Amino acid sequence: MEIKNQANPTHKICLACCSWSWMKFTFLAVLYCLILSPAAAYDPLDPTGNITIRWDVMSWTTDGYVAAVTMNNFQMYRQIPSPGWTLGWSWAKKEVIWTMVGAQTTEQGDCSKFKATIPHCCKKTPTVVDLLPGVPYNQQFANCCKGGVLASWGQDPSAAVAGFQVSVGQAGTSNKTVKLPKNFTLLGPGPGYTCGPAKVVPSTVFLTADRRRKTQALMTWNVTCTYSQFLASKNPSCCVSFSSFYNETIVPCPSCACGCHNIKNCVKSDSNLAHKAGINTPKKDNSPLLQCTHHMCPIRDYWRVKMAVTNFNYRMNYTDWTLVVQHPNLNNVTQVFSFGYKPRPLPIHDTGMFYGMKFYNDLLMEAGPSGNIQSEVLMQKDQNTFTFRQGWAFPRKVYFNGDECMLPPPDEYPSLPNSGHVTLFQSYKRQPPCF
Structure with a gap:
């Protein structure tokens, strides 16, 4: 973008000292470079900027749970433009996705062992994308269906959030048996984002539609993804x-x-x-x-x-x-x-x-x-x-x-x-x- 570097014993000891000093210098230099590496996702103009993925378990099912997944773009100046975000992870056990509302996986995977009801996705590493605008009402979820486009938080906080609902099977039916997904990845729409591990946090509190009563998620975990311009290009x-x-x-x-x-x-x-x-x-x-x-x-x-x-x-x-x-x-x-x-x-x-x-x-x-x-x-x-x-x-x-x-x-x-x-x-x- 453009805007118009045969000695006596004394010398040997000295040489050893110099070598140790050089080793210390080299170590400190390497450490300094690692700390200041351009791959580090830190921006002095937006030090707390990140994309936070919140996973709220809303109800238990016979073999798993139904969760609301919310993606908040807390980056002040960086949006996710078209063709939008792509979210991926690895299941901890043998989970499957029975249904999704407001998003879909890019591949179904091998679901041949299921006969009566076929899951939406059976892959160990599903990849999820947003739906396009204009989908039928029964396929929509809060903050969904924008083609994966997310505004920056500084520009429009109301448009800096995405969401979808997922019904997960073969996952456990309690806080003690559910295992958190691993290896989260986020593309938006190209590389540059690095996601940390999922961490259990205090359960999210919601207001009912009439805003007169509070409800609470059964279990909540967060994933934080940060952007590095060096990793992107x-x-x-x-x-x-x-x-x-x-x-x-x-x-x-x-x-x-x-x-x-x-x-x-x-x-x-x-x-x-x-x-x-x-x-x-x-x-x-x-x-x-x-x-x-x-x-x-x-x-x-x-x-x-x-x-x-x-x-x-x-x-x-x-x-x-x-x-x-x-x-x-x-x-x-x-x-x-x-x-x-x-x-x-x-x-x-x-x-x-x-x-x-x-x-x-x-x-x-x-x-x-x-x-x-x-x-x-x-x-x-x-x-x-x-x-x-x-x-x-x-x-x-x-x-x-x-x-x-x-x-x-x-x-x-x-x-x-x-x-x-x-x-x-x-x-x-x-x-x-x-x-």
Whole structure:
């Protein structure tokens, strides 16, 4: 994405000491790298972001239980777009799924030993997907049937939840005999998520339909899945370019920011292939078809007084996208044009989320004339901190759809001309409190 290193005994002892010191250094270095590995699913802008799967046993059956499964996307800035989430696990015993409401498994498995009633799924490792909108009412469940699409929590909490009901057989009929599923996996729609083990938690309390009486699940367990941008892709998915009114230079995205130019995996903007019928259709392996650029990112952002987001992926329409920016002056936002905006709910509001307005620009079209959306942001000037010097005017971090974008090196930021420091600085003080 783009936004415009034969001795005497004494020496032997010394050598041994040095070796031990080197071993300690190597161990500490490896430990440090493991702690700070990019595979670690920690994001300083969304430290508690995760997807939590809650499994509530609501009733016992003759050979198992009926459970309500709820998936909450507690990630502030990352949604799950089409084609949606895929949830999998391994049964602890010989469980089967008798029926499902609001979701379905992708395979039935071998159910040949069942004669009278055939289960919905007999696989040891079932894979579950959401139903599409418009299914009959008797197949629906609360928060189901959205094609697996989940909004980010920061954008729309009411649309950041999914649910389905599952009837499990051959599973045990009490809290002591039921065994928790293992090895949970979540794809959304590509890789990147790692799920922890299921853990029994206090049973969920529900309100009845009239909200006058409380009921309680017979048993509840949670599974927490976290996202790692590094696990999702070895390359960033977006990059940022900078320009400024006080410098004629446009600082582009770093070369090969998201991979290097390869004629086999990109399309020239003037190529006939770019206009071939069906070229915009997503593929099952989620493979992109990018416009040939020096940065090879699907998305590019520009940050100026004006922001623009450009789509270079011919096969992807980004629906309900989010753009997160960290900048000290975002604590003084006056007005945002064309985009929706929400500040980060922290004491220091240096981070904000921009997103498209429904039915106006919530859909960022594929590469081409329609693959560009723009906005302008007005912010009050704080005379104690505002400056044009040393790249202060540019963002510290930029995320698109929850993935951190590659920024140009700080020493390449547009700089003030030597003769313009005083003039520009005095000029901005005389202007109204916005820009």
